Amino acid sequence: MNLTLKIWRQKNATSKGKFVTYKVNDISPNSSFLEMMDILNESLVTRGEDPVAFDHDCREGICGACSMYINGRPHGPDKAITTCQLHMRRFKDGDTIVIEPWRARPFPVLKDLIVDRTAFDKIIQAGGYISVNTGGIPDANAIPIPKVDADLSMDAAACIGCGACVAACKNASAMLFVSAKVSQFALLPQGRVEAAERVNNMVAEMDRLGFGNCTNTGACEAECPKEISISNIARMNREFLVAKLAAPKPRVDSGGGI
Amino acid sequence: MALKYSSITKKVIMALAGLFLISFLIVHLGINLLILKNDGRESFNMAAHFMVTNPVIQTMQWVLFGGFILHILLGIVLQLQNWMARPQRYKVEGYSHTSFFSKFMIHTGAVIFAFLIIHLVNFFFRAKFGEMPHIMINGEQYEDMGLLVIEKFRDLPYVLMYVVWLLFLGFHLDHAFHSALQSLGLNHSKYTPVAFGVSRALAILIAGGFILIPVLIFIS
Ligand code: HEM
Ligand code: SF4
Ligand code: FES
Numbered sequence: 287m288n289l290t291l292k293i294w295r296q297k298n299a300t301s302k303g304k305f306v307t308y309k310v311n312d313i314s315p316n317s318s319f320l321e322m323m324d325i326l327n328e329s330l331v332t333r334g335e336d337p338v339a340f341d342h343d344c345r346e347g348i349c350g351a352c353s354m355y356i357n358g359r360p361h362g363p364d365k366a367i368t369t370c371q372l373h374m375r376r377f378k379d380g381d382t383i384v385i386e387p388w389r390a391r392p393f394p395v396l397k398d399l400i401v402d403r404t405a406f407d408k409i410i411q412a413g414g415y416i417s418v419n420t421g422g423i424p425d426a427n428a429i430p431i432p433k434v435d436a437d438l439s440m441d442a443a444a445c446i447g448c449g450a451c452v453a454a455c456k457n458a459s460a461m462l463f464v465s466a467k468v469s470q471f472a473l474l475p476q477g478r479v480e481a482a483e484r485v486n487n488m489v490a491e492m493d494r495l496g497f498g499n500c501t502n503t504g505a506c507e508a509e510c511p512k513e514i515s516i517s518n519i520a521r522m523n524r525e526f527l528v529a530k531l532a533a534p535k536p537r538v539d540s541g542g543g544i
Numbered sequence: 545m546a547l548k549y550s551s552i553t554k555k556v557i558m559a560l561a562g563l564f565l566i567s568f569l570i571v572h573l574g575i576n577l578l579i580l581k582n583d584g585r586e587s588f589n590m591a592a593h594f595m596v597t598n599p600v601i602q603t604m605q606w607v608l609f610g611g612f613i614l615h616i617l618l619g620i621v622l623q624l625q626n627w628m629a630r631p632q633r634y635k636v637e638g639y640s641h642t643s644f645f646s647k648f649m650i651h652t653g654a655v656i657f658a659f660l661i662i663h664l665v666n667f668f669f670r671a672k673f674g675e676m677p678h679i680m681i682n683g684e685q686y687e688d689m690g691l692l693v694i695e696k697f698r699d700l701p702y703v704l705m706y707v708v709w710l711l712f713l714g715f716h717l718d719h720a721f722h723s724a725l726q727s728l729g730l731n732h733s734k735y736t737p738v739a740f741g742v743s744r745a746l747a748i749l750i751a752g753g754f755i756l757i758p759v760l761i762f763i764s
Binding site: 292305355357358359360384386389390391392454456457458459461489490492493496497498499500501502503504505508509516517519520521522523524525526527530 | 550551552553554555556622625626628629630631632633634635636637638639640641642643646647649719722723726727728729730731732733736
């Protein structure tokens with residue numbers, strides 16, 4: 287396949303950046319999108335040019351690194367996949383493909399297609415954990431948990447923090463990501479203990495970082511590689527309302543004595 | 545103040561105000577449809593009279609006013625934050641599968657608001673502060689709101705303006721009811737699809753019902 291690529295090139299976080307057009311020829315339809323990018327980069331290196339910087343790690347859809355906004359959609363066409371799982375057979379010979387970085391104020395571009403997703407880490411630090419000492423693996427079924435809750439929690443925990451939800455949302459809202467992280471704990475007894483504090487702190491951090499608000503548009507759910515459902519957003523809103531209206535104040539005197 | 549509320553609090557207030565506005569629209573439509581009854585505008589004028597004299601309704605009028613202000617102000621604040629969250633836009637964007645009208649809530653809202661002002665000047669302020677024609681019903685004198693309406697809708701430009709306005713109201717309502725439920729945290733695998741249907745039905749019935757009035761008056 288012969289393709290025309292229009293790729294966002296930006297030297298560093300402070301430079302302006304622009305689209306540059308490249309041609310790639312003789313691409314196998316069975317190669318992956320990232321392999322196609324590798325071929326482009328090899329040819330750039332041979333010509334003595336700067337290769338296109340893009341994030342990638344696992345190349346099998348589990349790390350969430352491969353952020354690329356392809357022809358108007360995060361991770362390109364096809365549902366429920368990351369860029370590394372996208373194949374060139376999804377395109378036609380002679381196509382023009384526009385490749386952009388995630389665009390959101392809390393995700394500044396570092397170089398070319400690489401954005402800084404530290405904002406997600408900050409949200410996790412605000413409450414995406416349970417406060418227990420680590421230790422041996424607990425016995426399975428030591429705490430009985432209804433199957434439905436366990437399943438819903440696992441579904442939410444499938445989120446890989448890729449940021450496609452933010453990239454897809456017209457408001458650059460992080461609600462799907464945050465709601466997945468809130469839900470995976472809120473559904474389990476271990477997570478209930480700190481549920482109210484968690485949702486308050488994570489939502490506050492999300493707002494502080496400058497992500498947009500949710501218009502219930504549903505683009506996030508449509509683009510999420512792990513098919514996280516927006517029913518998690520409703521759950522988070524519910525948790526948030528209950529935390530604001532009815533939850534007891536968090537204890538500050540716990541020292542392990544009780 | 546609104547800036548300090550969390551994103552979710554703002555959306556929840558917005559949703560409650562929006563649901564209240566929907567309930568108002570339904571009452572408003574119910575009364576307006578009375579004007580199509582062929583009884584010399586009697587039922588319509590009696591209903592209008594009830595609305596301006598009943599103390600409960602008069603109190604609700606202030607609640608309604610507050611609801612509109614809250615909904616509009618929060619809508620604007622949310623939208624500004626949303627635009628700020630993406631300072632640099634994509635070159636090619638908007639190919640994700642989404643609920644279509646949800647992307648244009650601020651635009652349809654702005655159109656609704658602009659015509660709302662004209663609408664209030666035409667009818668509400670006229671009835672409150674202006675000169676009104678009168679009519680005798682069962683030996684008592686009432687303000688003839690119905691006549692005011694019928695005279696306005698003899699004018700083609702007015703009729704067209706209202707039809708356009710109400711279409712935009714319909715577009716706004718298409719992403720209203722179910723979205724408000726979602727904002728309030730109400731999502732259910734079985735009932736959420738029903739809520740989508742209810743939203744669309746409300747949009748069609750409310751906008752369609754209101755459109756019927758100027759159109760039928762004009763052609764009769
Ligand atoms: C009678 C008229 C109106 C009704 C019944 C109505 C109803 C609603 C409802 C139910 C929602 C969904 C709330 C949610 O998602 O939680 C909504 C959203 C919205 N409305 Fe209205 N509305 C009306 C007029 C207006 C006006 C005049 C504006 C003017 C700016 C406006 C601006 C918005 C915006 C911007 C949103 C989306 C907010 C967001 O999620 O970002 N609306 N409306
Ligand atoms: S919710 Fe989905 S799209 Fe968003 S970060 Fe998690 S995996 Fe990625
Ligand atoms: S490189 Fe890990 S998900 Fe794509």
